[in-house]
Amino acid sequence: MHEYAIAQALAEQVSKIARERDARAVTRVVIQVGKLRGVIPEILQWGFEVVSADSVAAGAELVIEAVAIAVRCQTCGAHSELDAPLYLCPICASTDVVQIAGDELILKSLEIGDERDSSSAEHPASE
Amino acid sequence: MKEIPVLQNILRANEELAGQVRRRLAEAGVVAFNLIGSPGAGKTSLLERTVPCLRADLRVAAIEADCATARDAERVRALGIEVLQINTGKGCHIPAHLVLQALDNLALGEADLLLIENVGNLVCPSELDLGETAKIAVISVPEGDDKPQKYPMLFRQCEAVVLNKIDLISHTPFSRERFESDLRAVNPQVPLFAVSCRTGEGIDAWAGWARERVRAAGTGRI
Numbered sequence: 001m002h003e004y005a006i007a008q009a010l011a012e013q014v015s016k017i018a019r020e021r022d023a024r025a026v027t028r029v030v031i032q033v034g035k036l037r038g039v040i041p042e043i044l045q046w047g048f049e050v051v052s053a054d055s056v057a058a059g060a061e062l063v064i065e066a067v068a069i070a071v072r073c074q075t076c077g078a079h080s081e082l083d084a085p086l087y088l089c090p091i092c093a094s095t096d097v098v099q100i101a102g103d104e105l106i107l108k109s110l111e112i113g114d115e116r117d118s119s120s121a122e123h124p125a126s127e
Numbered sequence: 128m129k130e131i132p133v134l135q136n137i138l139r140a141n142e143e144l145a146g147q148v149r150r151r152l153a154e155a156g157v158v159a160f161n162l163i164g165s166p167g168a169g170k171t172s173l174l175e176r177t178v179p180c181l182r183a184d185l186r187v188a189a190i191e192a193d194c195a196t197a198r199d200a201e202r203v204r205a206l207g208i209e210v211l212q213i214n215t216g217k218g219c220h221i222p223a224h225l226v227l228q229a230l231d232n233l234a235l236g237e238a239d240l241l242l243i244e245n246v247g248n249l250v251c252p253s254e255l256d257l258g259e260t261a262k263i264a265v266i267s268v269p270e271g272d273d274k275p276q277k278y279p280m281l282f283r284q285c286e287a288v289v290l291n292k293i294d295l296i297s298h299t300p301f302s303r304e305r306f307e308s309d310l311r312a313v314n315p316q317v318p319l320f321a322v323s324c325r326t327g328e329g330i331d332a333w334a335g336w337a338r339e340r341v342r343a344a345g346t347g348r349i
Binding site: 002005006009010012013017021027031036037038084085086087088095096099103105106107108109110111112113 | 128129130131132133134135136137138139140141219220250251254255276278279280283311312313314315
């Protein structure tokens with residue numbers, strides 16, 4: 001159930017950004033999740049729905065973009081995507097590979113509605 | 128409707144606090160290991176075996192985390208070191224802010240190595256940085272040889288793997304060969320220590336690594 005902890009962190013982050021933007025509603029939340037995170041999308045969807053129920057993001061659509069595990073081979077230079085976390089270059093079978101993607105947990109964008117003051121969008125409150 | 132690009136790490140709030148822990152530890156010259164493993168893997172037993180091996184060279188303190196009870200802290204306190212218990216209630220891991228609070232109650236100036244025993248769980252503790260110097264995976268023979276592939280986040284990030292209860296291997300279908308090849312596929316270089324906290328087998332090699340890791344951190348204490 002690490003999805004619940006992720007959902008909680010996400011809901012807090014979304015509320016904070018919405019507050020800074022003076023937004024009344026968040027309608028859509030787009031996140032990127034690397035395959036290595038082992039996140040089950042349905043559980044994260046449900047967790048986010050529960051923890052954001054009383055917030056500015058209540059009812060918001062959560063879009064989860066999956067990011068494949070990718071490596072760069074230090075031996076042959078190939079960039080490859082991996083189906084499983086087996087750190088082996090699919091081209092030359094070298095184990096000398098560097099992971100370049102797959103552990104993302106990123107809030108990519110938000111869609112907000114009803115900003116009270118449209119000028120605040122051009123001058124977002126600093127943190 | 129308006130689309131706002133954000134591109135922030137979702138666990139950013141925790142990472143900022145982990146950064147504060149890391150700075151506090153660096154200022155005090157303390158190296159910290161975050162011990163991650165399933166309930167019953169033998170994390171506390173490993174502490175009980177390790178502390179006596181290191182005591183001649185290092186001053187050790189510990190943070191024990193469990194959902195409830197102070198039983199592990201009592202066991203570790205019996206070794207004569209400073210221990211702080213964190214109870215997480217329903218929480219299945221410790222977040223960085225609880226470690227930051229714990230640091231206020233530990234005499235950091237009197238420690239060289241802080242052993243943080245995380246809540247028993249292979250998943251969530253791997254997600255959250257605590258500001259530790261190194262994560263250590265603690266796994267045991269009865270759990271099965273398939274864990275490195277099932278929980279790649281932990282086995283990819285950790286700096287050492289301790290395989291405990293090696294004395295039980297002949298009583299289980301555990302294949303050490305399969306475990307090692309699966310581990311190597313996830314993390315080709317990570318040192319693996321096969322130990323038995325019951326018999327003491329393999330503990331010296333693990334404790335030797337721990338001592339060298341503290342030395343390599345360059346805090347100047349040993």
